[in-house]
Amino acid sequence: MKISLTVNGRKIQEDIQESMLLIDFLRSHGYTSVKRGCETSNCGLCTVLMDDHPILSCSMLAARADGHSIVTLEGAGKEAEAFAEFMAKEGAEQCGFCSPGLIMNVIAMKKELKNPTKEEIKQYLSGNLCRCSGYMSQMRAIEKYLQEESV
Amino acid sequence: MKQISQPVVKKDAAALLSGKPVYTDDLAMKDCLIIKLLRSPHAFAKIKKIDTSKALRIPGIEAIFTYEDVPNTRFTLAGQTYPELSPYDGKILENIVRYVGDEVAIIVGKDEMCCEQAKKLIQVEYEVYEPLLDFTKAIDNKIVVHPEDDYKYLVDIGNEVKRNIVSQGRDEAGDVEKELSLCDVVIERDYHTKANAQAMMETFRSYAYLDAYNRLNIVSSTQIPFHVRRIVANALELPKSKIRVIKPRIGGGFGAKQTACCEIFSAFVTWKLKKPSKIVYTREETFMASNSRHEMKMHVRVGAMKDGTICAIDLHTLSNTGAYGEHGPTTVGLSGHKSLPLYKLNASCFSYEVVYTNTMRAGAYRGYGATQGIFAVESAINELADALKMDPCELRLKNMVEEGDIMPQYYNETANSCTLKDCLLKAMELIDWKNKSLKTDLGDKVRGLGVALAMQGSGIANVDVGSVRIKLEDDGFYTLSIGATDMGTGCDTILAQMAAECLDCEVDQIVVQGVDTDSSPYDTGSYASSTTYVTGMAVVKACEQLKEKIVKEAALLMQTKEEELVFDGKMIRTLDENKAMSLNEFAYLCAAGGKGKMLMADDSHSSMVSPPPFMAGIAEVDVDKLTGEITMHDYVAVVDCGTVINTNLARVQVEGGIAQGIGMALLEDIVYDKNGRMIANSFMQYKLPTRKDVGEIRVDFMPSYEPTGPFGAKSIGEVVINTPSPAIASAVAHASGQYVRTLPITPEKVLGFKHED
Amino acid sequence: MLKIQKYVRAESLEEAYQELIKNRNNQIIGGMLWLKMEDRVIPSAIDLSKCQLDSIEENENEFKIGAMCTFYQLETHEALNQMCQGMIAKSVRDIVGVQFKNMATIGGSIYSRFGFSDILTALLCLDCDVVCYKKGQIALKEYIHEPYEKDILTHVIIHKRKMKAAFECVRRSSTDFSVLNAAGALIDHQLRICVGARPHKAEMIEIEEQCDLQDILKQVHEAMPCESNMRASKEYREHLRDVLVEKVVNELKGEKA
Structure with missing residues (x-):
């Protein structure tokens, strides 16, 4: 079937298999920041923004993204870069495999929540698993980033 | 020092944080053939017949290989220095399958969909055997997991394969029975740690291709590229010179990738078909068909005098290596050799057996047996403190190993660098130990405190290079x-x-x-x-x-x-x-x-010694009186890893290790059904701690100076996972009155609804 | 692996319905989070995204929730949660994560009537109807006992009532399935108590407000038995059932838990 969508501002039209998942569509177009960590919609690694909302690209048919706008880390621009710097300064990325999904959800959170508390941050990001960091360094990076941005 | 003890940003940080294609699957060429594995639905069976003819007719299928197509050599997947201490007990494929998930056939096709379709059409006739699932009944069971004649091991590990014993041994320093008989108090307990999944975010994966020189190139997410070269050479019966292994960025390992689970398949397929091939394990396969922490049952006797002098510890460990023996003989050793030396003792004894069962193979996971042994020994010390009505920190300060001590159960090495006492004192200060009691009633909840010490090694003495x-x-x-x-x-x-x-x-x-x-x-x-x-x-x-x-x-x-x-x-x-x-x-x-x-x-x-890093951890947890729910309130950890080389990365190692330890203590449990099928085989059923589960983790360092290490450094990666289980178990016991000795510590066990096994 | 042979983005409910009944294995796709994990072939997967079912409409008497509304829409809807003191938000808050909640749909969840469902437990306590394309409007408490029919759940309607409401659950990890969940509402001096994830699907009983706790528990025991599964034993669940129901009742009656 034919779909037409926008990925990182670029229009893509393609004939796809009906069963194709959005994650595989994105990876096949070179957006390999999008990672798969599970098959049960539990890890958050594959998070991308669809019309500004964070979703799990592993659990969405590419067909469903027809007519929508998708943003992956490759297209997240300055915002992602700014937050990445705080992550790097804490050594919070570790193996880095969960970083793209986390960064996308942090961007979504920043847009949605005004001056979130620590508890609200944890709540919003609870669907992003990380096995390396123990989450503390991520929290330090997020708090510093949000502070910086609000100045 | 300008560069040491600095928070230097990781060299790959920018690439990783901008999502650059630097991991194995990002790099694989697009024309790779896709490999999927047909796995055994039975815990123990003999393959009588395999018919692949229907499956081969699926469009896109390139080849299907069975045990009849692969080399006959036995080898081990363990990433260890040759001669490995793990037995050579497996093949690429075999006509006997020994656990649910064991590989039956290799399916090669143009995409995942056709491989999955073909998988359903392979007809296998099994002669199903009764499986051996309970590792406490493995020794001398009528079921023998490895009945084959060509089983071999390279080093004397106390192997008696026909009794299902992979390895056994005993190390005694002093006369334990005599010392225990002289003690005022002897605490005798059984502790049980479960198989845990390393659960790195990037599952197992590798791809292979032939280069211009007709050499087999393998790109793999591995911790052990040089061992993979040997393992693949063994498996494919090729000279090592034919093989090249490349390790790009890896999405975590934690020991899982010290076992070459998937490389042999892409290597075999590419060598056979002369075409590039790729294998990516699903999360389910990573759970049920790779490797995990060794499940262990430990029997501990601790003897002490009324004044709190600990005189002797006797530890017996029974370890479940699963269907294959990767890392079995070695992990068990750490359960004693890296727990008993925490204390000055008149005598100690450590004995063990490692046994086969028809469950998934165990392997390496951060802590490597020390985690299990420390849970047992440190829990027993905590129970001793409670029995003596002594403060558990005071008891430790009185008995713990100090710099200059010779450690008889640690190969008689001397602790040349050790600030363990300062670590504990600092941890006590951070949590405000002196002004808190072990149990505080908060109304609906009770807050409890618990403590534990830990050690590990720094490399393997005389082995690692x-x-x-x-x-x-x-x-x-x-x-x-x-x-x-x-x-x-x-x-x-x-x-x-x-x-x-x-x-x-x-x-x-x-x-x-x-x-x-x-x-x-x-x-x-x-x-x-x-x-x-x-x-x-x-x-x-x-x-x-x-x-x-x-x-x-x-x-x-x-x-x-x-x-x-x-x-x-x-x-x-x-x-x-x-x-x-x-x-x-x-x-x-x-x-x-x-x-x-x-x-x-x-x-x-290569080092003649393996100087232990030390640490102290204190857990503060809340237990709900009515539901038994356990909430992590605070965790403080102070580490002696010698000189800290990178202040940020060391800290994150500690925080990450503690979070994994919290998972082990409270949540993680690989559960099998009665037929030996793993049922906790996804992130939906096997719960990793989320950022809402770990509470606050606070970390500090008490650097010693290790004379044999670079700039005085020791290791940090593993010791950090060892304190949470015993510290949390004790904190929960103080809060609830219930000592849970079988991990994980669930609300149900805390309230006494589930009996310990 | 899930294999979809034909993907139909229906322009109308009639088109969706006609497609649905063409083949026994044709299927409406909701959030697809559960469906995606299945290993089967779907001849025709029918997407309702274009059927204008993705908003929560409020009028004087009710909240009319389109089947394609996500859990996150429910969680963040102020007026709806104001009416029930945040009980709906609380019931979906800890379901995996925000990304998951942005995809899981109310229609998919209520149609499926999963045993582990938190939202079903919560909604059962409210004055709540389900609207199906063919069957029409039916009370949720009846709908849960209906067989799985070839029909399209189009809306969930929550009638506006003055109420007190509460939701409680116990989870092994903070975003896991509930080991057991309980919800309650006090509407017109009538207590509605519901316990789910026992692990059977939620059931609801209605009790006079004056009933004391022992009577309530007795009725709960009869109507809502517990069983064991890998998350908890029957005995622990039975204990939790009493504990959580008591908590809920205390919250409804304004007493300290």
Whole structure:
């Protein structure tokens, strides 16, 4: 079937298999920041923004993204870069495999929540698993980033 | 020191945080054939017949291989130095399957969909055997997991395979029975730790291709590229010279990738079909068909006097290695040798058996047996403190190992660097121990405190080898080649920091690369907490050599004597400062023909000792009186890892290890059904701690100085997972009155609804 | 692996319905989070995204929730949660994460009537109807006992009532399935108590407000038995059932838990 969508501002039209998942569509177009960590919609690694909302690209048919706008880390621009710097300064990325999904959800959170508390941050990001960091360094990076941005 | 003990940003941070294609599956060529594996639905069975004819008719299917198509040699998947201590008990495919998930057929096709379709059409006729699932009944069971005749082992490990014993042994220091008989109090308990999944975010994966020289190239997410070369050579019956292994960025390992689970399949397929092939394990396969922590049952007897003097500890460990023996004989050793030395004892005894069952193979997971043993010994010490009505910290301060002590259960090594006492005192201060009681009633909840100590090793003494090569390049920068495998921990950066410190330059001036067995110097790999300590020392030695070479070459070029020259990292000048040359100029001269020569140095290191890092952890948890729910309130940890090389990365290691330890203590449990099928085989059923589950984790360091380590450093990667289980168990016991001795500590067990097994 | 042979983005409910009944295995796709994990072939997967079912409409008497509304829309809808003191938000808050909640749909969840469902437990206590394309409007408490029919759940309607409401659950990890969940509402002096994830699907009983706790528990025991599964034993669940129901009742009656 034919779909037409926008990925990182670029229009893509393609004939796809009906069963194709959005994650595989994105990876096949070179957006390999999008990672798969599970098959049960539990890890958050594959998070991308669809019309500004964070979703799990592993659990969405590419067909469903027809007519929508998708943003992956490759297209997240300055915002992602700014937050990445705080992550790097804490050594919070570790193996880095969960970083793209986390960064996308942090961007979504920043847009949605005004001056979130620590508890609200944890709540919003609870669907992003990380096995390396123990989450503390991520929290330090997020708090510093949000502070910086609000100045 | 300018570069050591600094929060240097990881060299790969920018790439990882911008989502660059640097991991195995990002790099695989698009025309790779896809490999899927048909796995056994039975825990123990013989394959009588396999018919692949229907499956082969599916469009897109390239080949299907069964046990009849693969080499007959037995080998081990364990990433260990040859001769491995793990038995050679497996094949690529075999006509006997020994656990639910064991490989039956290799399906190769153009995409995943056709492979999955073909998988359903392979007809297998099994003769199903009764499986051996309970590891406490393994020894001398009528069911023998490895009845075959060509089973072999390379080293005496106390193996009695027909009794299902992979390995057994006993180490006694002093007369334990006599000491225990003299004690005022003897605590005798059983503790049980479960198989846990390492659960790194990137599942197992590798791809293979043939190069212009008809050599087999394997790109793999592995901790052990050089061992993979040997394992694949063994499995495929090829000379090692035919094989090259490349390690790109890895999405975590935690020991899981110290076992070469998937590489043999892509290697075999590519060698056979002469086409590139790729295998990516699903999360389900990673759970049910790779490797996990060894499940262990430990029997502990601790004897002490009324005044709190601990006299003797007797520990017996029974370890479940599953269907294959990878890391079985070695992990069990750590359960005793890295728990008993925490205390000064008159006598100690450690005995063990490791047994086969028809469950998934166990393997390496951070802590490697020490985690299990420390849960048992530290829990028993906590129960002793409660029995003596003594403060558990006071009891420890009175008995713990100190610098200069000889550790009889630690191969008689001396603790040459140890600030464990300061670690505990600092942890007590951080949590405000003196002003808190072990139990505080909060109304609906009760808050409890618990403590534990831990140790680990730094590399494997006389076994691990790290080697490095460092080259001065023509612009005055350096290329550091290492065989150690950064798996997200940041060892590339840490080793570059050491090189920069030695060479008096900025870390940016040191270039590092991933591992390529063709071009990287040999390294046993990143496991056993060895990289900072062992490979780090090789970096120091190589850099010292290079500095000498720089001065020697400069003396020729500057027409002066070596003794007259000083190299400060930027300039090479004579003592009288009459002549000077920048490193940059010097490097260009070296590269210019006819004048100088290109400089490089290499060295390797292996240590005769394995100095333990130490740590103290204190858990503060809340237990709901009615539901039994356990909430992590606070966790403080203070670590002696010798000199801290990278203050950020060390801290994150500690925080990450504690979070995994919290998972082990409270949540994680690989559960099988009565037929031996793993039912906790996804992130939906096997719960990792989320950021809402770990509470606050606070970390500090009490650096000692380890004389045999680079800049005084010891290891940190593994010791950090060892304190949470015993500390949390004790905190929960203080809060609830219920001592849970079988992990994980669930609300149900706390309220006594589920009996311990 | 899930294999979809034909993907139909229906322009109308009639088109969706006609497609649905063409083949026994044709299927409406909601959030697809559960469906995606299945290993089967779907001849025709019918997407309702274009059927204008993705908003929560409020009028004087009710909240009319389109089947394609996500859990996150429910969680963040102020007026709806104001009416029930945040009980709906609380019931979906800890379901995996925000990304998951942005995809999981109310229609998919209520149609499926999963045993582990938190939202079903919560909604059962409210004055709540389900609207199906063919069957029409039916009370949720009846709908849960209906067989799985070839029909399209189009809306969930929550009638506006003055109420007190509460939701409680116990989870092994903070975003896991509930080991057991309980919800309650006090509407017109009538207590509605519901316990789910026992692990059977939620059931609801209605009790006079004056009933004391022992009577309530007795009725709960009869109507809502517990069983064991890998998350908890029957005995622990039975204990939790009493504890959580008591908590809920205390919250409804304004007493300290």
